[in-house]
Amino acid sequence: MNFIQQAYKGGNQWYLYLLVIFLVLLGWQFIGVIPLAVTAILHSENTSEFLRAADDSFMSLGIDKNLFLFMMVVMFAFGLLSLFIGVKYIHKRAIKTVITSRDKIDWNRFWFGFLVWGLLCISVVAADIFISSENYTWNFKPIPFFTLLVVSFLFLPIQTSFEELLFRGYFMQGLGTWFKNRWVPLIITSVAFGLLHGANPEVEKLGYISMVFYIGTGFFFGITTLLDEGTELALGLHAINNIVAAFLVTTDWTVFQTDALFIDTSEPSVGAEMFLPVFVLYPLMLLLFSKKYGWKNWKEKLFGRIEKPEVIEA
Template sequence: MNFIQQAYKGSNDWPYYLGGILLIIFGWQFIGITPLAITAVLYSEDFNEFSSAANNSFMTLGINKNLFLFLMILMFAVGLLFLFLTIKFIHKRAVKTLITSRKSIDWSRFWFGFVVWGIVAVSITLLGIFLEPEYYTWNFKPIPFFTLVAISFLFLPLQTSFEELLFRGYFMQGLGTWFKNRWVPLIITSVAFGLLHGANPEVEKLGYISMVFYIGTGFFFGIVTLMDEGTELALGLHAINNIVAAFLVTTDWMVFQTDALFIDTSDPSVGIEMFLPVFVLYPLLLLLFSKKYGWTNWKDKLVGKIEKP
């Protein structure tokens, strides 16, 4: 059975998905946000300040950056837990079927994607700093930085795994069994992934042209998942992408405002770094993965039909 067909191992009628989505949202957006909301109350002078800060995800309250990052990740971690509970108790299938079509999770694939994109992301970032050093300020503070590194490597993968398994796992499989093909879920999940990030501060600062990056990244992760019949590569790619974004460079207008090594002081603008991954690096990575893992039959894997086994 291929990756999308794994959904047939459980209950797939629409009431199950409706119940599952509601449960996931409840865990993610209500239970998961509670620790952050309580912390925000403690940092607020009064209800008006709390209410105003809520419009900016409480980023204006002066909460310690590492604590704030951890509390934000915790929200996604709770969402991931509720996603697993949904698969096990509502759809009544093994959590593994949400992750891969293989007999067991292939962690070597996760680490290959993790290492490859880590090298690429760090190299491109350092090259940018080397070429335009006037826009970067050294920001190394030992205790905050190493705390950030620990939080990033230990907990950020929970956030990225929730997003991957929700979009490339839960939604991809569900839509695939409903529409009986691969291309509809690929398009819907990729666009939805991009729209989810539309609330990020980057989009407000850079404009909707920046959605090319987010939607393009969604398509990249989706193609990798369908071609590889599992999410392991995408999980590794997404994890290291956010880890590097958290600890290497920060700004005062990005979604990750951290005690990173460098502060980017340049004015927000749409540059080549927004399009280079989508139109150059992602295709090259697809070529690399296809050679390493012997991907074939691209047309059927990306637009072919899905039949109930």
């Protein structure tokens, strides 16, 4: 059975998906936000200050950047836990089925995507720092930075795994069984993934042209998942992408405001870094993965039909 067909191992009635979506939203956006809200209250002098910060950013209350990042990850941890509970107890299928079509999770794939994309990201950013050094300020502070490394490497993969398994796993599979094909789920989940990031501050600064990057990234992760019949590569790619974004360079106008090694002091603008990944690096990564893992029949894997198996494997 291919990756999308894994959904047939459990219940696929439309109301089950509504129940799980409600459960995920409850865990992610309501229960998960409580620790952050409590932290914000403890940092507020009065109720009005807390409410003003809630309208803008709780970071304006002076919450430690690493603590704030950790509390943000806690929200996604509750979302991921809610998704797992929904898959197991509402759809009544194994959690592994939303991750991979293989007999067991292939962690070698995860680490390959993690390491290769990590090295590439660091190389591209390092080259830009070397070429445009006037735009960067050295920001190394030992204790905050090493704390950031711990939070980033240990906890940020929770946030990225939630997004991957929700979009490239759960939604991709559900939509695939409904539309009976692969391309409609790919388009819907990729666009929805991009729109989810529409509230990021960089979109406000750079304009909606920045959605090219977010939607393009959604397509990259989605195509990788369909061609590889599992999310392991996408999980590794997404994890290291956000980790590098957190610890290497920060600005005062992006979603990650951390104690990173460098501060980008340049004025917000749409440059090559917006289009280079989507139109150059992502295709090259797909070719690399194709060579390594022997991907065949791309047309069928991206546009083929999805049929319910006559015999559903356990």
